[in-house]
Amino acid sequence: MEKPxxxxxxxxxxxxxxxxxxxxxxxxxxxxxxxxxxxxxxxxTDQERSTAQSMKVIFDSLKWxxxxxxxxxxxxxxxxxxxxxxxxxxxxxxxxVYKHYAERLIQxxxxxxxxxxxxxxxxxxxxxxxxxxxxxxxxxxxxxxRTSDPQKPSVVRFKVDPSGSVSYxxxxxxxxxxxxxxxxxxxxxxxxxxxxxxxxxxxxDITMHxxxxxxxxxxxxxxxxxxxxxxxxxxxxxxxxxxxxxLAQSGEKLSKRHGAVSVGEYESQGYxxxxxxxxxxxxxxxxxxxxxxxxxxxxxxxxxxHCGRGDGKFDPKKLLAVNYEHLKSSRLMPDAEYxxxxxxxxxxxxxxxxxxxxxxxxxxYTIRDRAQTFVQAADMLDPFFRTPPVMDxxxxxxxxxxxxxxxxxxxxxxxxxxxxxxxxSAEACMHAWLAEVRLDIKAVGQPVRVALTGRxxxxxxxxVMFVLGREQVCNRLAHAADIAEKSAT
RNA sequence: GGCCCCAUCGUCUAGCGGCUAGGACAUCGGCCUCUCACGCCGGUAACGCGGGUUCAAUUCCCGCUGGGGUCGCCA
Numbered sequence: 009m010e011k012p013x014x015x016x017x018x019x020x021x022x023x024x025x026x027x028x029x030x031x032x033x034x035x036x037x038x039x040x041x042x043x044x045x046x047x048x049x050x051x052x053t054d055q056e057r058s059t060a061q062s063m064k065v066i067f068d069s070l071k072w073x074x075x076x077x078x079x080x081x082x083x084x085x086x087x088x089x090x091x092x093x094x095x096x097x098x099x100x101x102x103x104x105v106y107k108h109y110a111e112r113l114i115q116x117x118x119x120x121x122x123x124x125x126x127x128x129x130x131x132x133x134x135x136x137x138x139x140x141x142x143x144x145x146x147x148x149x150x151x152x153x154r155t156s157d158p159q160k161p162s163v164v165r166f167k168v169d170p171s172g173s174v175s176y177x178x179x180x181x182x183x184x185x186x187x188x189x190x191x192x193x194x195x196x197x198x199x200x201x202x203x204x205x206x207x208x209x210x211x212x213d214i215t216m217h218x219x220x221x222x223x224x225x226x227x228x229x230x231x232x233x234x235x236x237x238x239x240x241x242x243x244x245x246x247x248x249x250x251x252x253x254x255l256a257q258s259g260e261k262l263s264k265r266h267g268a269v270s271v272g273e274y275e276s277q278g279y280x281x282x283x284x285x286x287x288x289x290x291x292x293x294x295x296x297x298x299x300x301x302x303x304x305x306x307x308x309x310x311x312x313x314h315c316g317r318g319d320g321k322f323d324p325k326k327l328l329a330v331n332y333e334h335l336k337s338s339r340l341m342p343d344a345e346y347x348x349x350x351x352x353x354x355x356x357x358x359x360x361x362x363x364x365x366x367x368x369x370x371x372x373y374t375i376r377d378r379a380q381t382f383v384q385a386a387d388m389l390d391p392f393f394r395t396p397p398v399m400d401x402x403x404x405x406x407x408x409x410x411x412x413x414x415x416x417x418x419x420x421x422x423x424x425x426x427x428x429x430x431x432x433s434a435e436a437c438m439h440a441w442l443a444e445v446r447l448d449i450k451a452v453g454q455p456v457r458v459a460l461t462g463r464x465x466x467x468x469x470x471x472v473m474f475v476l477g478r479e480q481v482c483n484r485l486a487h488a489a490d491i492a493e494k495s496a497t
Numbered sequence: 498g499g500c501c502c503c504a505u506c507g508u509c510u511a512g513c514g515g516c517u518a519g520g521a522c523a524u525c526g527g528c529c530u531c532u533c534a535c536g537c538c539g540g541u542a543a544c545g546c547g548g549g550u551u552c553a554a555u556u557c558c559c560g561c562u563g564g565g566g567u568c569g570c571c572a
Binding site for chain 1: 498499500501502503504507508509510511519520521522523531532533534535536564565566567568569570571572
């Protein structure tokens with residue numbers, strides 16, 4: 009079998025949607041698995057909505073996710089830079105290509121110019137609706153057998169033979185048959201020479217030798233028209249794989265109304281790209297009971313036969329759980345990568361610019377299995393690096409009370425005498441001290457925790473002590489004792 | 498409304514004629530415990546309905562119902 013060529017063809021009209029990412033991912037996975045080619049093409053023919061900024065967002069998101077493309081625009085260089093055989097793949101730079109193919113179809117009488125105006129058609133549509141509300145409007149073929157007025161602006165329409173039918177075997181849905189009678193003479197080129205989706209995509213997929221088109225099920229309706237175009241242009245028809253939709257919890261189309269839907273939001277909320285990919289891959293695809301995958305495992309396991317056909321609902325809670333699986337210590341992410349990623353979130357908290365990767369590495373083990381996101385992780389790390397730690401007012405009021413002051417001082421004195429300050433020696437020291445002052449750890453644990461971290465929840469006290477170091481621990485205990493002293497209670 | 502697609506726990510899913518219908522997330526108990534988590538143990542929870550086919554249907558066929566997609570000089 010020849011190596012497949014796949015593509016992801018988003019239009020730059022906003023952020024990169026997680027539904028789009030799933031489409032990109034399935035294409036990418038199959039290309040990686042088969043040694044095929046993954047092409048990125050920007051479909052910017054909707055000039056009203058396309059922006060250079062959202063094109064950049066697409067590049068950035070794809071790069072963050074690690075979904076690298078083999079051919080397509082090079083965002084790091086000049087857009088005119090050629091990569092591989094083709095490129096850059098932005099449709100607005102290929103207008104003459106579409107025009108050429110459209111011209112050919114006209115020559116061969118497979119398409120014709122039509123100068124019916126949009127207003128005319130709208131009027132006809134409404135008139136029909138008034139006469140028979142249930143009737144379906146189709147272009148009546150007004151210009152099919154006449155020569156359009158060259159003075160008037162005209163579109164190019166593709167002739168559809170109403171007899172016969174189009175059929176193809178979808179890699180996910182199986183055989184799909186559409187009678188041509190359901191179709192109509194559709195527009196392939198606008199009056200301004202810009203191609204419409206169906207035509208642009210087909211011409212591009214032909215010239216870019218795309219052999220498998222995998223896209224959302226919302227495009228399934230376009231496939232018959234596109235196949236007709238392939239045939240009319242004498243090109244071989246690619247394979248198709250349509251993916252079921254990812255809907256919001258409400259069952260509606262996923263949109264901003266239903267919470268975060270753009271890749272960028274998840275990035276800034278502290279999700280790992282691998283987790284995002286893992287969740288999306290397992291959505292509508294399965295591999296026995298396995299839920300957690302590295303990228304490599306995904307590539308090895310992916311196939312089309314285990315793609316489901318039913319639409320699904322996006323579940324942010326499960327995504328969060330999958331993210332935790334990727335963040336906790338495991339084969340999925342080495343400490344160094346974790347530290348690298350979380351450092352940015354630490355710095356983003358402000359006032360912690362001095363913190364280095366090495367600092368994070370030292371404290372990492374205390375929080376790695378506790379944080380679900382990098383944002384949470386950075387928050388947990390905060391007390392280690394900020395001196396004095398930010399005091400939670402409620403924690404202070406509840407635990408740094410008068411009674412605690414002498415205890416904190418006494419403990420400080422005990423810890424100050426420990427020579428080799430480790431997790432174990434700190435623990436041993438504290439136990440000895442507890443025995444000496446005849447207190448239960450439950451009586452002093454929280455005051456100590458608040459003294460050291462400013463919070464009522466933290467990693468193990470001894471881990472915190474070890475990471476902070478003896479001097480910091482003693483200072484913080486003394487500082488907290490002073491606060492407790494002045495407490496009203 | 499026409500055309501098209503789909504249908505197993507709340508959610509993502511396994512199942513491809515015979516299973517106590519399995520897993521994961523969520524949820525609810527319990528254990529662990531210096532706090533919060535983590536972890537561990539256990540529970541609740543699904544084959545939409547009606548006809549067929551068959552010795553036997555979650556599984557195959559038909560209808561219904563429900564959900565979704567799409568009906569542009571958007572993609």
